Amino acid sequence: MQVIETLSEGLKRELKVVIPAKDMEAQMNERLADAKDRVRINGFRPGKVPVAHLKKMYGKSIMAELVNEIVRERPTAILTERGEKSATQPEVSMTEDQDEAEKILSAQADFEFTLSYEVIPSFELKSVDGIKVTREVVEIAEDEVTEQIKRIAESARSYEPKKGKAAEGDRVTMDYLGKVDGVPFDGGKDEDAQLVLGSGRFIPGFEEQLVGLKAGDEKVITVTFPADYPATNLAGKEATFDITVKEVAAPGEVEINDELASKLGVESAEKLKEIVRGQIEGQYGSVTRQKLKRQILDQLDGLYQFETPSRLVDAEFDNIWRQINTDLAQSGKTFEDEDTTEEKAREEYRKLAERRVRLGLVLSEIGEKAGIEVSEDEMQRALYDQLRQFPGQEKEIIEFFRKTPGAAASLRAPIFEEKVVDHLLSQIDVTDKVVSKEELMADDEDEASETKSEKKAAPKKKAAKAEAAAEGEEAPAPKKKAAPKKKASEESAE
Incomplete structure (x- = not known):
């Protein structure tokens, strides 16, 4: 040969x-x-x-x-x-x-x-002695634990039927039939539907018109579906709903005690508090970890500058660009709405892709030199996490990972990267700083979500999400009310 x-x-x-x-x-x-x-x-x-x-x-x-x-x-x-x-x-x-x-x-x-x-570029690993990071820590107050338990307890709150008129906070049991232009529409009918007034589960204006009704009352209410309603055949249209109230029930008191814990499947109120505190600590801990990782990556980015393989950069850019365009399409916005142009956005996201590839190569080299490996047990746990996200599709997912080239690597890569970050944390200067939850959770896009060279031209919200995705991190999602998902008929009314 x-x-x-x-x-x-x-x-x-x-x-x-x-x-x-x-x-x-x-x-x-x-x-x-x-x-x-x-x-x-x-x-x-x-x-x-x-x-x-x-x-x-x-x-x-x-x-x-x-x-x-x-x-x-x-x-x-x-x-x-x-x-x-x-x-x-x-x-x-x-x-x-x-x-x-x-x-x-x-x-x-x-x-x-x-x-x-x-070829993978060759480069010498540099000392990490100069890397210094701040680990923000939140001290969880007892009041925060109590408030979180109260929110959880809403799902176990008891209701007692009452004879009076429905008020905010009451639960209304009803039959309804929705119509557009006098014609019933698919999914607009339900029987014995239950709705807590003030919960914001149904479309705007629906719940407010139920206030003051009592068991046995019938009423026709008129609402307008939001312009961005998922069912496009209903979006922006005016609809009427024929309402028949079957029961009005008043909410019982929520008390944090062993009885409440039992309803939630926990043996005692103390154990419930312990679990909730652990969940809150986990939530704050993941944000702390993300910020720590970002500090490390930013400083590593400043230490290494070398040519990156164009094919890897192209693949990373394609992933980011696809996400950006999906986000824009879903929001109905354009690049001009984000104070930039497609050409400038492409340039900035290309930089994001190059940064991600370069840092990935650096982390890979650090991990290889440190002898970091991903065990079979860790891979199995990662696979089980995937299976839990898609109940009923376990067989198909296992087959996918067995037969698809590179699929197993997609499970291994984030585990390996986190283990390298753990290794670096044991080597660098880490200072703990107690902060408020507001300080920890502050969405400072200019500092936390963009590198210094990216601040000027990239659209802020999209740049934050793109870089978070590019670095294996999840960008915070905007808050919005969740629609109920109990029945297809109920979804249409909402």
Whole structure:
């Protein structure tokens, strides 16, 4: 086999690989000889089939197998011999000329193919002694735990039927029928639907018109669906609802005691407080962790500047750009609405992609030098986390990860990255600082979500989300009321 370098430009490499026809034929003959004792052909005794006959019958198919094996296995060996690591799977190019291909399969022409790839850039790891980060810590007050429990307790609140008129906070049980232009619409009907007045579960204006009604009352109310309502056939339209009130119930008192804990499936009120405190600590801890990681990444970004493989950057940019355009489409906005242009946005998000790729290579090198590995148990836990998110689809997800190239790497990468961050935290100067929850949760986009070079041109909200996604972090979602999801009919009324 002969390997000729035909391109070495920056990180780009191109190799011409030539395997002489006589070597291909020799490998084919070895396989034919091995098959001679096993193949069964009518008219020949076992082991007595002439090799020339086998070659005539199976030569081309064996050569095709050899070609596939070489293309699948040799690139890795070639790069290893050269001491190179490819940033992505090398591209293999072979002849598309049918006559030439026939000659190769007949061992009448050398087998040639081209490898195109980009190498992982080489760089020296720098000392992290100068990296200093601040870990913001929130001291959780007892009042916050109590308030959180009260919010949770709303789901277990009891209601007692009352004879009077419905007031805010009461639960109304009703039948309703929705109409647009006097015609009932799909999903606009329900029976024994329950709604707590003031909960904001139904479309604006619906709940307010139920205040003052009592059991047995009937009423026609008029509302207008929001312009951004998910059902486009209803968005922005005026609708009427025929209401029949079946029951009005007043809310019972919410008390944090063992009885409440029992309703929530916990053995005692103290245990409930302990669980809720742990949940709050976990929520704040994830934000603290995200801010710590951002500080580390920003300082590493300042330490390393080297050429990044364009194919990796292209792939990362495509992911970010796809998310940006999805967000714009969903919000009905344009780049001009975000005080920028598509050209400027592309330039800025390209920088985000380059930053992400560069930092990914740095973290990978740090982790490799530190001997960091992801265990099978950790991979299994990550897979189980995926399965829990999609109940009922476990078999399909397992098959996806088993059969899809690179899918397992998508589970491994974030685990590996977090373990590298843990390693760095053990090496650098970390100062704890007690802050309020408001300070911790402050959405300072200019400082927390954008690098210094990105502040001027990138649209703030989209840049924050894009960089968070690019760095394996989740950007905070805007607050909005959640619609009830109990029944399809109820969703339409909402």
